[in-house]
Amino acid sequence: MRLFFMAILLLYAGTSLAADAAQRAVFRDALAAAQQGRLDDRSDLRAQLQTYPLYNYLSAAELRYRLDTDANAALDTQIQSFISAHPDLPPAESLRRNWLPTLARRDRWSMLLANTKDSDGSTATCRAVNARIQMGGNPRAAALDLWRVGRSQPDACDPVFGWLEAQGLLGADEVLERARLAVLAGQFGLTRYLARQLPANRRARVDQWLDVAETPANLHYASAGLDGDIAVYAFKRYALRDLDRAADLFTPLAERLQLDEAQRHDMKRQLALLYAQSQKSQALVWFARMDHARMNDDEHALGWEIRAAIYHERWPLVVDAINDLPPAIADEEEWRYWHARALEAMGRTQQARTLYTPLAQERSYHGYLAADALDQDYSLNEQPLVVDRPARARVESRAALDRAYELRALGMEHAAGLEWNAVIDGLDQAALAQAARIAHEWNWHSRAIITLVKADYWDDLDIRYPTPYSDAVRQFADDNDLDPAYVFAIMRTESLFQPAIRSSAGAVGLMQLLPGTARLVARRMDATSPSSSALTIPEINIQLGTGYLAQMLDRWDGNIAMASASYNAGPQRIQRWLPDDDMDPTIWIANIPYTETRNYVQRAMSHMTVFQARLNENIVPLDKRIDEIKPSYGDQTASR
Known part of the structure; x- marks a missing residue:
């Protein structure tokens, strides 16, 4: 092993990978100078970096500074040349994106068109269509495509829409069509804006749409002429607010509005899914009423039909539903496991074992459950990657x-x-x-x-399941009476070991802590309240993350499945998902309403198994690790 790493070092010696701290310090100074337009005054810095891998980053920074301060035709030529010379350089791509709006402001239409990509987004697309207009083109179809969108378009589209209006292409029909799309997209403000452009008789129709879309209970009084798709949209919103009343309304509404079969199917699908995700037995009724010929490609609905049958332990239904799945879906590990589990529950033990046996060879959550059913050791299937x-x-x-x-x-x-x-x-x-x-x-x-x-x-578990920050993990896991393998599993699931990562929800660091949560945990632990930036420090994040994880375990009386779900979705949601009676934990996990949280818990349990092996711990089987789900947890947590 020592010789291998020496070979790696020799392989990199003499290349830029051996750049030293001094050269990097020079680059930092040069980049700062370039970003401030002062690199020409520091020729000494540029000279020292001629062979440095990031040298072209300096040119990109210089061009960006000039673009922000003095965009002109000569600079356009230089930017075009730089982008063409470095098509795969990320700062060149960033420079291009920042250059496009300046080209539009300066009426450089031909150059704008030449440098716009289809992947640039709606603003760039609007600029490009406007460029074609300004160059004497007639992009009617492209312009109307931008109009026929049920959301507000960027300001860059305004000249295009102005052109459409001037060409007489935005009559009442086109405005009404877009208003309808806006309702279906839930963009009621845009809908009202468009309605004001319509004559009174057309505006009344939009008002009718808004009446049921914004207040879905008004569907009870909807007239027969209501647009069917608008009615379906409003019905789905109604079901989210009052599921039982929406279910009662289904038949009279569908008949009154003479909805077609596709629209009725869409409504029944909404009811079935919401009942299933609420763990209500009515889900089975609504799934039975659906046209399964329309469900062949609807993996989401097919999955929830099976989960509902699992939740209510309707094992023959589980078997029938899985047998009816398209082969590609039926071959997924989840459904292979539940097929075997249902057969076992029905007393068809040998058939169940036939399905369990190959599945038990998989390194996965459902593979481990299959191994538990057979009372077998887990198969980790490690095969390190060979050097090629x-x-x-x-x-x-x-x-x-x-x-x-x-x-x-x-x-x-x-x-x-x-x-x-x-x-x-x-x-x-x-x-x-x-x-x-x-x-x-x-x-x-x-x-x-x-x-x-x-x-x-x-199968290279060394690469897929590393154990960085091991000292901190072991210390704080021990402080909080946690298995280090569980901490590593949560860390991998949360951040893939990225200490500075921030989620769109504001969670920070290795264990993805919200700053507010981190401060509450710190207060409970009598630790220093962290700033958001402090949460990117691995030791601080692990200390507070393990503290929070321990709190979740305590809240749910040591139930690791519920603690994991709470860590992902928040304990208040888990409280709402408690069953009415004691429940097998695998059934409860399979029916977690949020796909993200359901997958999260399964991944965390699977990852924990591998980390137990990597840390030379005894591997605790899932059927011993995950406790029964009890409704009494709700009573215990109310006072905590």
Whole structure:
């Protein structure tokens, strides 16, 4: 092993991967100067970086500064040349995106069109269509496509819509059509704006749509002429607010409005799903009323039909529903397990064992449950990745690899991630696997794990289940009476070991703590209240994350499934999902209403199993690890 790592070091010696701290400090100074338009005054810095992998980042920063301060035709030519010369350089792409709006402001229509991509989004698309108009074109179809959208479009679309109006292409029919789309998208403000552009007789129709869409209970009084799709939209909203009353309304409403079979199916689907996700037996009734010929491609509804039957232990229904699944769906591990489980519950033990046996060889949540059913040890199926030097050479030949390495060394993680995407773009599976090993050698665990998935290689557990920050995990797990394998499992599931990651909801760091939650936990632990930035420090995040995880376990009397669900979705939601009677935990987990949380709990339990093996712990079988779900938890937690 020592010789292997020496070989790696020798492989990188003499390349930019061996850049030293002094050179990186020079780059930092040069980048700051370029971003402030002062790099020309620091020729000494530029000279020292001629061979540095990130040298072109300086040129991009200079061009961006000039673009912000003095955009002109000569600069446009320079930017065009830079982008053309560096098509795979992330700052070149960022420069292009920032350049486009300045081209529009300066009427540089031809250059704007030449540099706009289909993937740039609606604002760029509107600019491009306007460019065609300004250049004398007649992009009627493209302009109308921008109009026929049920949401507010960006300001860049206004000139396009003005052109449509001037061409006489936005009559009452077109305005009414968009108002209808806006209602169906829930954009009621836009709907009212459009209604004001209509004559009174047309406006009354929009008012009728808004009446039921905004106040769905008004469907009880809806007239026969109501648009069917609007009625279905309003009905779905009504079901979310008052499920039982919506169910009672289904038949009279469908008959009064003479809804077609597709519309009726859509309404029944909503009722069935909501009853299933509320753990109500009415779900089985509504699924039975659905036209299953329309459900062949509806994996979501098919799954919930089975889950509802599982929840109410209607095992023959489970078997029938799984037998009716399309083969590709029926072959998923979840349904293979529940097929066997249902057969076992019906006394068809040998058939169940036949299904359990191959599934028990899988390293997965449902594979482990199958092994438990057979009283077998778990199969971890570890197969370390073999070094493939030609494939590795294909990765190392990419300049983006050097840039990604340097950006990580500089602490510029987001930019490094963009470069990593350039590294792996277009690689074959063998090269992707070697790229994953390189990222692992850099301790860049998130990229290593994700890249190995792209390579469709699943059995190198050293790469897929690393144990970084081990000292902190062990210390704080011990302080909170937690299994370190559980902490690693939560950390992997939450962040893929990225200490600075922030979610769209504001959760921060390795264990994805909301700042407010972290402060409450710190107060309970008599620890220093952390700032949001402090939560990116691994030791602080792990200390507070393990404290919160311990609180969740305490709240649910040590039930690890409920604690995991609470960590993801919040304890208040879990309180609402408690059953009326004691319940098998695997049935409860299978029926967690939120797909994200259901998958989260299953992944956490599966990951914990592997980490127990990686940490040389005794592997605790799932049927011993996960306790029964009790409605009395609700009584216990009310006073906590």
